[in-house]
Amino acid sequence: MSALFSSGHVVDLILIVMVIEAGWLLTRKSRFGRDRMQPLDIALAFLPGVCLLLALRVALTGGPWPWVAVAVTASFPFHLLDLARRRAR
Incomplete structure (x- = not known):
């Protein structure tokens, strides 16, 4: 289990x-009147988490701290875009 974390592969599993x-969200019908979730909605919902997971992977594997900072910082604009898009609905 320790190798799974120290190698960063735990993050790979979560990303998978x-x-x-x-993919499941793209194909399933919504209960709220729309046929399917829009790809942009799904991307904006997932991208902040993906950025944070990439930061975690860099940190777990002993990568340089600037890459951790870049990934964490990149998550914020995606989060704001997701909030703005949800509020506009």
């Missing part, structure tokens, strides 16, 4: 699960 979930 997120890709599967995004």
Whole structure:
């Protein structure tokens, strides 16, 4: 288990699960009147988490701290865009 975390592969597994979930969301019908979720909605919902997971992967593997900072910082604009898009609805 320790090797799974120290290698960062735990983050890879989580990202794979997120890709599967995004694919499922793209194909399923919504209960709220729309046929399917729009790809942009799904991307904006997932991108902040993906950025944070990439920051975690860099940190777990001993990568340089500027890359951690870049990934964490990149998550914020995606989060704001997601909030703005949800509020506009």
